[in-house]
Amino acid sequence: MQAKNIKNKKKSIRELDKQIEKLTDKLLLFDQLARGSVATIKTKCGVKVCRRCLSGKMHPHTRISWTENGKGYTRKIPEDEIEWFKSTSQKYREFKVIRRDLKKLELKKKKMVDSLENLLLIETRKLKPFLWTKK
Ligand SMILES: [Zn+2]
Numbered sequence: 001m002q003a004k005n006i007k008n009k010k011k012s013i014r015e016l017d018k019q020i021e022k023l024t025d026k027l028l029l030f031d032q033l034a035r036g037s038v039a040t041i042k043t044k045c046g047v048k049v050c051r052r053c054l055s056g057k058m059h060p061h062t063r064i065s066w067t068e069n070g071k072g073y074t075r076k077i078p079e080d081e082i083e084w085f086k087s088t089s090q091k092y093r094e095f096k097v098i099r100r101d102l103k104k105l106e107l108k109k110k111k112m113v114d115s116l117e118n119l120l121l122i123e124t125r126k127l128k129p130f131l132w133t134k135k
Helices: 002-027 051-055 079-127
Strands: 037-043 058-068 071-076
Touching: 002 079, 037 079, 058 079
Parallel strands: none
Antiparallel strands: 037 058, 058 071
């Protein structure tokens, strides 16, 4: 029965490898990534008689912000780069999902290899009585 168990474990490791390779291929397709999100904020211009400010419309600015190594950043973004940034930061979110899935699979593979190692050690030990640790 153990022989079948070992065979199945090896097969599962191969399967995981294929899934890992697929995800790696997906990751390698990305060329540009950008962290962060876009927000429009309204500011007062400082002119006391400004109609926009008095009416509450104020002056909208588009900003991007992100966190990197625990530090927050906010930057102005040129109008004509907003669409680029939105799609590139969306790609980054997709990239991170793939990375997370890849990490899960790699961990699963590691556990499976550990388990195969144990199985093989035990099965080998069964064939060679001098390898037993208990008498
Ligand atoms: Zn104003």
